[in-house]
Amino acid sequence: MDLHYTAAAPTAQERAAVDQLLGPPTSGWEGGARRPIDGHTAPDAREARGRRHLLLPALHAVSARVGWVSEGALNYICRRLTVPPADAYGVLSFYALLSATPRPPTIVHVCDDIACMVSGAQALCADLERTVGPAGSPVGDGSALWLRSPCLGLCERAPAALQTVAGEQPRSEPIAPASSADLRAALAGVATPAYTPYQLPQHGSSDLRLLRRIGRVDPTSIDAYLTAGGYAALRRAFELGPAGVIAEVSQSKLLGRGGAAFATGRKWEAVANQPEQPHHLVCNADESEPGTFKDRVLMEEDPFALLEAMTIAAFAGGCEYGYLYVRGEYPRATRRLSGAIEQARARGFLGQNILQSGLRFDVELRSGAGAYICGEETALFNSIEGFRGEPRNKPPFPVQKGLFGKPTVVNNVETLLNVLDIIVSGGANFAAIGTPASTGTKLFCLSGHVVIPGLYEVPFGVTLRQLIESAGGVAGSKRLQAVLMGGAAGAFVTADELDTPLTFEDMRAVKATLGSGVVLLLDDTVNLEALLLRIAAFFRDESCGQCVPCRVGTARQEESLRRLAAGRPLGSLPQERALLTEMGQAMRDASICGLGQTASAAIESAMTKLNAFTRTAT
């Protein structure tokens, strides 16, 4: 492509950061020294157009080195990858963890989302405002600043923060639980306090399936994983053959655990049957639903299990390439997985001829950059491909045209981990656990006003009350106001509905959802309206902006809630509530993807079940 660039040039540092990722430029066309022959030929112009998928990794590389992406750096990335600068700017300006304006090297992202909010995040932010200044303003000598952040997926140790330090040796570390002193130290560039390994509340229980290795098997060693029975499922899968694996998974009636509850066996079979090649596998580890941290724990504490499950899925679906898309806010999970991938490659569990089976499969780790919407599967594809994380219209579905337009299996982390047991013990045995329509066990992320917050694994069909009791019951005032199920896109369950069994079907019956497994307990001191305002602000921030109902609807919804919270509705209270309801319906009916379709769910649930926003100014 004959591209046009502005005159801005990269600094030596920026250039080095990009070259470290991509290797040195091979011609003047790519931003290297111009050679005489470059006037006559563009050596690999054809290949150059296929490098756009490296755009986000390149933006990450510059950002990790200098803290932000300048015009000169973007020009250089665009030359290297043959991407129009305006397009690349569209991508750069899409992600919350990247910046197109100068920013200090040290950033402390302080979570003020729903789970941290009920655990003191507001006081923490207020304290920072008082002691170091407002969010977004450089503090001290100008080498740091703090920002408010949506959920960081550390809800069991709320309130949470994430420190990122750009430089030659970039660092990214969670701080949780975070005190005001911890955050001030983090802003001063001091290393964050040690992150304690995850303590499983159910540690030692013999009922654990998905969580059984956590805390018992060293997650940094493939030998430990092998000793604990690792890769037995893959060997069994090779015996069964791809069709046999799909048959077991179909028989298990495993439903997707990412929120949409689609039958995994049907998805795999659909991809396996597609004549178009190659097939891709994508593991959706962009866990961003506020209140969700299950996939983070699995990835940090049991990374080899995920790689084994991905290999089985790839074998079944006939996929040669696997992408593991981890949200940018999960540095520890990213490091664990990247170490695990290296060990698996070195030991022949990934690569050309896995375990001499003839299977060729490798996994590439990709990092998100702060965009909830990229958890939507088609937005995730666009993000990997180097485009803005805007969802695509469906149909065509990912099994037909997914990543790079090819048939794609896309599964959530927890879904994939279930496959190991299904293959080892058989689909029928798995289907015997739980209820007939919701088989197996489910992970729940308990946070908020609960005595022992954390990740819990229970068979489907256990009631919400039993789950809460197993976690020690309600904390705080000990008087439960409501439970938010499924996160910001979820719905409330009242104290009267606690005996509802935790299954997909029973939750639907009480107009709630299991969603991603969020169980956020709110005692009766929680300001419900403030929580709903935070949810509305979250959707306003996270809408990709592509379709009108969501782009404008999420902004109007927040404005409407602000008026209601202030007791100053437009017209009368019933009029304002009717307006909100109409907006919710249009977002639900006409938005392109699940974000807009569920952006009003929790708010409507609170209005109908908990009488939120029923007062006017006094």
Added chain:
Amino acid sequence: MSVAAARPAAEGVTLEIDGTELTVPRGATILDACRSMGVDTPTLCYLENLTPVNVCRVCVVELEGSRVLVPACSRACEPGMKIRTDSERVRLSRRLVLEFLASSVDVSLASEMQRSMIRYQAQPERFGSAAAPHAAGERDRATPGHHHAPNGERHQTVEQPVKVDNELYVRDYSKCILCYKCVEACGSDAQNTFAIAVAGRGFDARISTEYAVPLPDSACVYCGNCIGVCPTGALMFKSERDMRDEGTWDESRQTKADTICGYCGVGCTLTVHAQDGEIVKVSSPMDHSVTRGHLCVKGRFGWQFVGRRDREEV
């Protein structure tokens, strides 16, 4: 499944729209089907010569068995589909889309949208009064994931100062409904210049050059194809904008005449718009087999010399 079995015996697809059965050619969209039977379907981001992006959602229809409404402009007809184009749900979503846009954008020059607003009784004023306009560049500097909490007293809009940074175009983003048409025309649907893209996120999403640099610093080649596809007057010939500002623009006094561009050998058809004997703008017919409505800078703007008394000296 064999190839023969996958292909139905008949060449068409039979479906039902508002209770009437009809057969359309394979590959036809629901919008094509609606139009073939005279069902008036509003569109904003759809244009015959561009790839459908289905982002405005004003063309949504109700499809039996589908949880959500589907966009008519891009959804292909499938055998046995049962579609309703005027149900309560469809009317509500269309009305809300129009109200959302009209309450946040200046749609005074979007004539088709104005007609749809009357049809669906859209009342954008029910969101209350509008917030103060943005300062120049303020929307360009918005950071993704962080917005200033509104107080709800006044609703947000995209109103901002007009961008005039060159002699040929004016970009008035207060009128932009973010239909993506200009981005498509600048990109792979027509010009392959890629000078503009959508930047930012959510309500702060906007059409932008890299780092919002002025057009003359960008890749823009001034083909004007973005103007040609803009449905709201956000992108406009400077000549037209100047006349509108002076109050002399009057389409009722304008005539259109087709001619062939004389600049090169391609032979593009130019539609010359003249008012009081003076050329005021140039377009090209959308159904033209060569141009498909698109031109280059010479055809689009190379007429300023016509009628100039001093042209022998120019």
